[in-house]
Amino acid sequence: MPRERRFSEPEVLERLTDVFSTHGYASTSLALLQEATGLGKQSLYNTFGDKQSMYLQAIDCAVQRSAQTVAAVQAAASGRAAVVAYFDALVASCTSANPVDKHCIVTSGLLEGIAEAPLAWALTTRWQSTHELLRAAVERGQRDGSIVSAIPSAELAELLIALTSGLRVAAQAGRSGDQMQRSVALALSVLDTP
Structure with a gap:
């Protein structure tokens, strides 16, 4: 008779996501995952599959964490307000007292250059979703007239998504929230230039 599980899968997945987000895919060892979750190797594998499967589930978990930001962007009163809402949430994340919030599993995964096709596809797809949101x-x-720039929206989104990654790096380099907000304001001034 199989033993009853005495842990919450969603809570354990949150911890797995924190580890992968903080350490990256390659640097995350089974020992780190076991330490973070309090589970043994077999329990992790039986519940979440191998490391690749755990990482894919962690990417999905990280995307779920950003659902509130996506909703705020989509509910904003204007297009420009939507862009501002996105960057306000990003700077808040980058300056959070919780060190885990400063990391983005998608950004770090892409910077890591993960070669395994399913992982690269998952990361690129999530990146493209953010590009599309912007x-x-x-x-x-x-x-609606809140953005006067006539530059094609896809090109402006490229600039904004590059700023997204730059802010994540800036946070790791110790830039303050005020410094990051000034960078955002400067970048968003492009939206106000005909």
Whole structure:
């Protein structure tokens, strides 16, 4: 008769996500995952599969964590307000007292250059979703007049998503929230230039 599980899978997945986000895929060892979750190797493998499967589930978990930001962007009063809401949430994350919040599993995974096809595809797909979120906000702003730039929305989204990664790195380099907000304001001034 199989033994009853005495742990919460969602809670353990949150801890796995924290470890992968903080340490990256290659540097995350089974020992780190066991230490973070309090589970043995077999329990982890039986519940979540191998390391690759754990990482894929962690990416999905990280995406779920950002659902509130996505909702705020989509509910904003204008396209420009949507872009500002996105960057306000990002800077808040980068300056959080919780060190885990300063890391993004997608950004770190892409910077790591993970070669395994399923992982690279999952990371690139999530990255593209953020690009699309920003592109749609810019396009909306161009339609509603809150963004006056005539630069194509996809090109502006490229700039904004590059800023996203830059802010993550800036946070790791010790930049303050005020410094990051100034960088955001400077970058967003492009939206106000015809």
